[in-house]
Amino acid sequence: MKAILLKEPGGPEMLTLGEHRPPQPAGNEILVKVHATALNRADILQREGKYPPPAGESEILGLEMAGEVVESGLEVEKWKPGNRVCGLLAGGGYAEYAVIHEDMALPIPDNLSFEEATAIPEVFLTAFQALHSLAHLQAREKVLIHSGASGVGTAAIQIAKMSDATVFVTASASKHDLCRELGASFAVDYHTRDFEKEILQQTYSQGVNVILDFVGAPYLQKNLNLLSMDGRLVMLSMMGGIHTDDLQISNILRKRLQIIGSTLRNRSLEYKIALTRDFRLFAWDAFAIGKLKPVIDTIFDWQEVAEAHRYMESNQSKGKIILKVN
Numbered sequence: 001m002k003a004i005l006l007k008e009p010g011g012p013e014m015l016t017l018g019e020h021r022p023p024q025p026a027g028n029e030i031l032v033k034v035h036a037t038a039l040n041r042a043d044i045l046q047r048e049g050k051y052p053p054p055a056g057e058s059e060i061l062g063l064e065m066a067g068e069v070v071e072s073g074l075e076v077e078k079w080k081p082g083n084r085v086c087g088l089l090a091g092g093g094y095a096e097y098a099v100i101h102e103d104m105a106l107p108i109p110d111n112l113s114f115e116e117a118t119a120i121p122e123v124f125l126t127a128f129q130a131l132h133s134l135a136h137l138q139a140r141e142k143v144l145i146h147s148g149a150s151g152v153g154t155a156a157i158q159i160a161k162m163s164d165a166t167v168f169v170t171a172s173a174s175k176h177d178l179c180r181e182l183g184a185s186f187a188v189d190y191h192t193r194d195f196e197k198e199i200l201q202q203t204y205s206q207g208v209n210v211i212l213d214f215v216g217a218p219y220l221q222k223n224l225n226l227l228s229m230d231g232r233l234v235m236l237s238m239m240g241g242i243h244t245d246d247l248q249i250s251n252i253l254r255k256r257l258q259i260i261g262s263t264l265r266n267r268s269l270e271y272k273i274a275l276t277r278d279f280r281l282f283a284w285d286a287f288a289i290g291k292l293k294p295v296i297d298t299i300f301d302w303q304e305v306a307e308a309h310r311y312m313e314s315n316q317s318k319g320k321i322i323l324k325v326n
């Protein structure tokens, strides 16, 4: 089959379209003809040789796909050839064919294209896991979502809004309109404003109940200061750095804070199946009526994969960057 291959760890120019042996579906897996896949920041780290795939998983990049079922393992009961599915992968999405456990596949709603459907699994499952499974977000709580216009951020805003929470975001100013359209009540440009001060002002010094963070060390003190009693901080990435010299931690005890770190890719299959099932119950009807929407910035032909990676690295995108596979 055709697939995007990594010549050697390095820059975007290391990615080229080539030939790779196709995957074989195990008993409980389906083989999917991939029509679209999407970029994730993890792909950049994997391309650079800093984030190898979990043992036994495909070496091909790509953590999600949408396509059509072409073959089923002997134990598969839920799918038949021709079904349109999308789903989360531990690797192997940048390819003509991918395999997925039958319980990890999601049926693509009729109103969504393959490009739209592949914009869902990684960022919506991550946001749902963070806000619901980890932070136990409640109706009428306040949530601060950093990098609000990122792929995960745009999913998190919508999920928080659907959960009747009030949403605050940080993002570059040019991305604020999108965040508001998706449901954010207030957006701070972290480049020019002090987000701690602004959010405290907006919340009459109450702060927020939940924070979703991707920036890490530079935000940690402000995040601890901003959380209200019994607040929860979910840390999903450390794009801004991992070292912090001078941290005042008394708020952790005084306000009974919880700091939760998480990754999705290396979770067990059982965990991911349960998460997919819970997410489908929460979200699937909402996607079918357009209440939840995949947010797409740009669709690239997969031959332009290097350009797509450069675009993600430029931090300009809002929502997902998609590769059309043909």
Ligand SMILES: NC(=O)c1ccc[n+]([C@@H]2O[C@H](COP(=O)([O-])OP(=O)(O)OC[C@H]3O[C@@H](n4cnc5c(N)ncnc54)[C@H](OP(=O)(O)O)[C@@H]3O)[C@@H](O)[C@H]2O)c1
Binding pocket: 039, 040, 041, 042, 122, 123, 126, 147, 148, 149, 150, 151, 152, 153, 170, 171, 172, 175, 214, 215, 235, 236, 237, 238, 239, 240, 262, 263, 264, 265, 312, 315, 316, 317, 319, 320
């Ligand atoms: N732990 C998990 O389970 C999990 C799962 C999925 C993704 N992630 C991680 O979550 C992060 C977001 O992923 P994504 O796919 O949604 O990313 P994305 O769509 O590429 O968006 C990232 C955005 O973050 C902002 N940003 C980048 N560097 C920053 C910095 N140093 N300080 C502040 N803001 C910065 C930029 O927006 P602005 O213009 O607003 O600055 C950038 O466009 C990635 O690091 C990814 O690896 C973690």
